[in-house]
Amino acid sequence: MPECPHPFQTLIPGFIMDAVESQGFRCDCRTLALNSYENRVYQVGIEEGHPLIAKLYSSYIVRVGRRKISI
Numbered sequence: 532m533p534e535c536p537h538p539f540q541t542l543i544p545g546f547i548m549d550a551v552e553s554q555g556f557r558c559d560c561r562t563l564a565l566n567s568y569e570n571r572v573y574q575v576g577i578e579e580g581h582p583l584i585a586k587l588y589s590s591y592i593v594r595v596g597r598r599k600i601s602i
Contacts, residue, residue, distance in 0.1 A: 547573050547587070548560070548575065550587070551575050551585055556575075556580075556595070557579075558575055558576060561575070562574070562575050563575075567586075572586050
């Protein structure tokens, strides 16, 4: 029986930046993984602005700042 990858194993920087840009921000291609016990948390660089914190949950819920989106 083939093993299914955990949802977090499929995360790549492009996926994270697409999620952030879907909310109207323009990424500058900088991502930094931050420590988190259960979820994946990234600092994402924004063109002409302060970096944002993006939190990705295993159910593909993404929180960008205070905005919450489902993917």
